[in-house]
Amino acid sequence: MSDLALAQTDAPVRRSVRSEGPVARAALIGLALLFLALVLGFPLVSVFVEALRKGWDAYHEALVEPDALAAVRLTLLVAAIAVPVNVVVGLAAAWAIAKFEFRGKALLTSLIDLPFSVSPVVSGLVYVLLFGAQGLLGPWLKAHGIEIIFALPGIVLATIFVTFPFVAREVLPVMQAQGAAEEEAALMLGASGWRTFWTITLPNVKWGVLYGVLLCNARAMGEFGAVSVVSGRIRGLTTTVPLHVEILYNEYNTVAAFAVASLLALLALITLVLKTLLEWRYADELSAGAKH
Amino acid sequence: MTRKRLRRLFDHALAVTVVAFCFAIASGARAQTVELLNVSYDPTRELYRAINAAFAQEWKAKTGQTVTIRQSHGGSGAQARTVIDGLNADVVTLALGGDIDAIAQRTRKIPADWQTRLPHNSSPYTSTIVFLVRKGNPKGIKDWGDLAKPGVGVVTPNPKTSGGARWNYLAAWAWAKKAYGGDETKVRAYIAALFGNVSVLDTGARGATTTFAQRGIGDVLLAWENEAYLAGEEFGAGRFEIVTPSLSILAEPPVALVDGNADAKKTREVAQAYLEFLYTPKAQAIIAKNHYRPIRPETADPKDLAQFKPIELVTIDKDFGGWAKAQPEHFGDGGTFDQLYKPKR
Numbered sequence: 001m002s003d004l005a006l007a008q009t010d011a012p013v014r015r016s017v018r019s020e021g022p023v024a025r026a027a028l029i030g031l032a033l034l035f036l037a038l039v040l041g042f043p044l045v046s047v048f049v050e051a052l053r054k055g056w057d058a059y060h061e062a063l064v065e066p067d068a069l070a071a072v073r074l075t076l077l078v079a080a081i082a083v084p085v086n087v088v089v090g091l092a093a094a095w096a097i098a099k100f101e102f103r104g105k106a107l108l109t110s111l112i113d114l115p116f117s118v119s120p121v122v123s124g125l126v127y128v129l130l131f132g133a134q135g136l137l138g139p140w141l142k143a144h145g146i147e148i149i150f151a152l153p154g155i156v157l158a159t160i161f162v163t164f165p166f167v168a169r170e171v172l173p174v175m176q177a178q179g180a181a182e183e184e185a186a187l188m189l190g191a192s193g194w195r196t197f198w199t200i201t202l203p204n205v206k207w208g209v210l211y212g213v214l215l216c217n218a219r220a221m222g223e224f225g226a227v228s229v230v231s232g233r234i235r236g237l238t239t240t241v242p243l244h245v246e247i248l249y250n251e252y253n254t255v256a257a258f259a260v261a262s263l264l265a266l267l268a269l270i271t272l273v274l275k276t277l278l279e280w281r282y283a284d285e286l287s288a289g290a291k292h
Numbered sequence: 293m294t295r296k297r298l299r300r301l302f303d304h305a306l307a308v309t310v311v312a313f314c315f316a317i318a319s320g321a322r323a324q325t326v327e328l329l330n331v332s333y334d335p336t337r338e339l340y341r342a343i344n345a346a347f348a349q350e351w352k353a354k355t356g357q358t359v360t361i362r363q364s365h366g367g368s369g370a371q372a373r374t375v376i377d378g379l380n381a382d383v384v385t386l387a388l389g390g391d392i393d394a395i396a397q398r399t400r401k402i403p404a405d406w407q408t409r410l411p412h413n414s415s416p417y418t419s420t421i422v423f424l425v426r427k428g429n430p431k432g433i434k435d436w437g438d439l440a441k442p443g444v445g446v447v448t449p450n451p452k453t454s455g456g457a458r459w460n461y462l463a464a465w466a467w468a469k470k471a472y473g474g475d476e477t478k479v480r481a482y483i484a485a486l487f488g489n490v491s492v493l494d495t496g497a498r499g500a501t502t503t504f505a506q507r508g509i510g511d512v513l514l515a516w517e518n519e520a521y522l523a524g525e526e527f528g529a530g531r532f533e534i535v536t537p538s539l540s541i542l543a544e545p546p547v548a549l550v551d552g553n554a555d556a557k558k559t560r561e562v563a564q565a566y567l568e569f570l571y572t573p574k575a576q577a578i579i580a581k582n583h584y585r586p587i588r589p590e591t592a593d594p595k596d597l598a599q600f601k602p603i604e605l606v607t608i609d610k611d612f613g614g615w616a617k618a619q620p621e622h623f624g625d626g627g628t629f630d631q632l633y634k635p636k637r
Contacts (some may be wrong), residue, residue, distance in 0.1 A: 097586070133378030133399065225352045232379040233364045234329060247365070251337055251497045252526040 003210040029182035047265045050258035062256035063263070067236040072263070077152070078240065079220040082159040086216050089207065092166030099183065101139075115161055121166065123161045124229025127154055150232030155240065156250045163219045165214035170226035174208040175201075211278050218271040220266055325358040331381035333368035333545070335454055335519045340385070347569045351562065358563055367496040368455030371517050373397070375550065382554045382563040385547040388457025389413075390615035392548050401552025415544035416570035417484060418585035420605060421440040421456075421463045423518040423535040424504065424513040429513045435537045436467040440485035445510035448490055449500040451623050455545075456497035457621060458516040463541040465622070466606040470539060473516040484632040505532070516543070518583035521599065542605040 020028075052059055062068060096102075097109055115123060129135050131148040141148060148154045182204070186196040200211075224242040230236045239247060241264060248257035316397060331627035332340060344361040351359045364371065368387035375381050377397050386392055389407055396402040407414045427434050431444055439446050443606035449457040464486055465479060473476035494500040497519055504525045512535075516522070520534050547567050553558040569575050580592035585600055592631065611619040622628045 128377050131378075134376060135378075137379060147380070149377065150374070232374055233366060234362045235364065237362055250334075250365075250502070252522075269331075 022229050035143070044088030044265060045068075045207055047258055047262050050254060051262040053094055054255050058255050059259045062259035065256070066238070068244060068256070068260055070236040071241045071260070072238050074152075074239070075221050075241045078156050078159050079197035079217055082163055082220045083213060084161055087213060090164065090212065090216075091171060091202075091205075091209065094168045094175055095197075096169040096204075098172060099180045099201075101271050110214075110251055112165050112172075115164050120162050120223065121229055124158050124226035126207050127161075127230050143286050149230055150211055150234070150238060152238070154230040155227050155238065158230045159223055161228050162223055163216045166219065167209060170212035170215070171205050171208045171239075174205045178204055207278060207281055214274055214278065218267060227275070303541060309599060310544050319544055326362055326616055327360045327362060328382045328559060328563055328566060329362045329364065329380055330383050330385055330566075331371050331375055331379060332385040333366045333371060333387040334358060334365055334496045335456070335516055335522070336385065336545075337363070337365050338522065339518070339579065339584060342578045343570065343575055347566055348568065351565065351576070358553060359566075361566070362381070364429075365455050367449075368463050369453055370495075375401075380553050381550050382557065382559050383547060383567055384551055385545065386545075386576065387545050388458065389544070389546050390619050391455065392546060393615070395550070399548050401546055401551065405550065406548045407546060409549070410547065410567060412587045413549060414546040415587065416547060416567075416575070417545065417579045417586055419517050419543045419545065420540045421460050421537075421543065421605060422517045422520050422522060422540065424515050425511065425535055425539060426589060427531055429533055429535065433512050434484075436539070437471065437482075439464070439489065439512060439514075440482055444489050445491055445505040446486065446489040446512055446514065447492060447494075447500050447510035448495040448514040449497055449542045450495055451629050453495045454497055454500075456516050456519070456543075457493075457500075457514075457539055458492055458619075459543045461622065461629065462618065463537075463539075463606075464514075464607065464611060465628075466539065466541055466611055471609075480632060484634075487633045493517065500580075517585070517600070521583040523559055536601040536603055539604045539606065543605045544608075569613060571587070574578070590591075 051062075093108065093112055097105060104263050114223070128149055130137055131141060131154065133142060135149075138149075148157070182200050183196050186200050187193075191199070221240075222242060223240075224246075227240055228243055228246075231243055233239060233243060233247070235247065241260060245257050245261045245264070247261060248254075312595065321509060325628055330344075340361075340363055341365060346361070348359050348361065363629055364374070365382070366374070368391050372384070372386060372391035375384060375395050384395065384402075393404065393424060396404055396406060403409075403424050404518070410416075414456060423433060423439075425431070431438070433439065433444065440555060447547050448460045451457040453463045461483075462485060468479040468482040472482070490504050494503055497516060500513060501519055501523050503509050512521075513520070517534075518533075523533050524534065531616075547570060549560070549563050551560070554563045570579075571588065573588070576588045576591045577587040577596070578603060579586045580596035583599065586592045589597055608618060620627060
C-alpha cells in the first residue's frame with residue numbers, strides 16, 4: 001500500500017524533471033559543448049599547433065635537445081620515486097582509518113587532505129624553511145654534506161607532499177564501503193595478517209589503487225608550484241618538464257616551449273583515456289561488490 | 293591467481309624503482325668533469341650561453357679539463373634569496389650590487405669587500421635603461437617627460453622584485469631631478485604620474501618584455517638596453533623601435549665568486565678563471581655582440597659598438613649615494629616607491 005503511494009507521488013516528479021522541450025535541451029547541450037570547446041579543446045589544440053608551427057623537424061629537435069631530455073629524465077625519476085611511496089603510505093593510512101578505531105582518527109583523516117587545501121607554493125616553502133641553509137635543519141645537513149633543497153631529494157619531497165592524498169583518498173571510501181567482515185573471516189580461519197592483506201584487502205581495492213596511482217602520477221609529473229620553489233632552476237639538472245617549459249617560454253623559444261608542453265598535454269590525454277577505462281572497470285567492481 | 297599477479301606487479305614496480313635509483317646515482321658518479329653553477333638574473337641567458345661555450349673551449353685548451361657550466365636564471369632579488377637559502381652557486385652574476393651584498397651579509401660565504409676583488413667594481417659589462425616603443429612611435433615618445441603624459445601606457449617590472457625595475461625607477465628620478473632643478477615636490481609628482489600610467493607590474497624584466505611584446509600591452513617598455521635589442525631580434529625587426537632618452541643611468545651588473553661554496557666544492561680555481569675570463573678580449577667581444585656595453589670596448593667589434601648611442605649617464609654612487617642608501621630610501625618598506633605608487637583598482 002505504502003509502496004503504491006510512493007510510486008504515485010514519484011511519477012509526476014520524474015516527468016517534470018524531463019519536461020523541457022527539445023529546443024531548450026539542444027541549446028543547453030550546445031552551450032555546454034561550446035564552453036568545453038573554448039575552455040578546454042581550443043587551448044589543447046593550440047598547444048600542438050604552436051608546437052608544430054615550424055614543422056616536425058623543429059618539434060623533434062626541441063624534444064631531443066639535452067636539457068629537454070634531462071628534464072624528461074628527472075620528471076620520470078621523480079614520479080618513479082614519489083608514486084610508489086604514496087601508494088604504500090596511502091594504502092597504510094586508508095587501511096588504518098577504514099579498518100580500525102583509534103584516538104586521533106579524525107585528525108589523521110583531515111591531515112590526509114591537507115596537501116589539497118595548502119597552496120603548492122607554501123608546500124615548497126616549508127621545505128625551504130626546514131632544509132634550506134637558513135632553515136631549522138640546514139646547518140646540520142650542511143655539516144654532514146647532505147643536499148636536500150635545490151637537488152633531487154627536495155624535488156621528490158615536495159612532489160610526495162602535493163600528491164599524497166590521491167591514493168589514500170581513492171582507496172579510503174572503497175575500504176570503508178567494504179567493511180572489515182571479510183578480513184575478520186580470513187583471520188578467524190587462521191590466515192596470517194600478511195596473507196589476509198594480500199588475498200583479501202588489496203584485491204578488493206585494486207581498482208581504487210590503480211585509479212589513485214593514475215591521478216597521483218599525472219599530478220607528480222605536472223607539478224609546477226612546489227617544485228619551482230625547491231628546484232633552484234639549474235638548467236639541465238634540477239628542472240622538471242613543467243619548469244623547462246617556463247624557461248623555454250621566457251627565452252622566447254616558443255616552438256620548443258610548446259613542443260615540450262605537448263608532452264604534458266599527451267600525458268594528460270593518456271591519463272584521461274586510462275581514467276575513463278578504469279572508471280568503467282571500477283564501476284563494474286563496485287556494483288559486483290554491492291551485490292553480495 | 294590474482295595474488296600472484298599483484299605480487300609480480302609489486303616486484304616489477306620495485307625493480308623499476310631500484311633501477312631508477314641506480315640510474316640517479318650513476319648519473320651523479322659519471323660527472324668526471326668540473327662543474328660550475330652560475331646563478332644569474334633574467335636577461336643574461338643568451339649572453340652566458342655564448343660566454344660559457346667560449347670559456348669551456350679555452351679552459352680545455354689550457355688545462356685539458358672539461359668544464360660544464362650550469363645556469364640558473366630568475367629575478368635578481370629572488371636569485372639572491374635562493375643562494376642565501378643554500379643553492380650551491382660557484383659564482384653569482386646579478387643585476388645589482390645590493391643583491392650580492394645581501395648574500396655576503398646573510399651567509400658570509402662572500403667577503404664584504406667582494407666588489408673590490410675584480411676590476412671596474414666587479415662589473416665586466418654595463419648597461420643602461422632605454423625605451424622600447426611600437427613601430428612608428430605612434431605616441432611620439434622622445435624622453436622621460438613623455439611617459440607621464442595622460443593616455444600613455446607604460447610597462448615596467450616591479451621595483452620590489454626586479455633589479456632592472458629599480459634601475460628604471462632611479463633613471464626616471466634622475467631625469468626629473470635634473471629637469472625640475474632638484475625640486476623634490478615636482479620630482480615626486482612626476483614619478484607618481486609616471487607610475488599612474490603603469491598598468492602591469494611584472495615580477496621580472498623578461499616577464500615585462502613578454503607582456504609588452506607578446507601580449508601587446510602598453511605603448512612603451514622601460515627596458516635594459518640589451519633586452520630592448522633582443523626583443524627587436526626575437527619578435528622580428530621593424531615591429532619595435534628603440535628610443536634613447538636624453539639621460540639615463542649607468543647600470544653595473546656585478547659578478548662575484550661565492551667563496552664558501554667554491555671552496556667546499558673545490559672549484560675555486562676554475563670559478564675564479566671563469567670570472568676573469570669575462571674581462572678578456574674574447575669575452576668582451578661576445579658581451580658587445582649580446583648588446584651589453586663592454587668595459588673594454590677597444591677589443592669589441594666596431595660594428596657591435598655602433599649600436600650603443602652616446603647618452604648622458606648618471607651613476608648610483610654619485611647621484612644616489614650608493615645602493616646601501618638608495619635601496620632603503622626608495623624601495624624599502626615605506627620608501628618613495630611605496631609612497632608614490634598607488635595600484636589601480
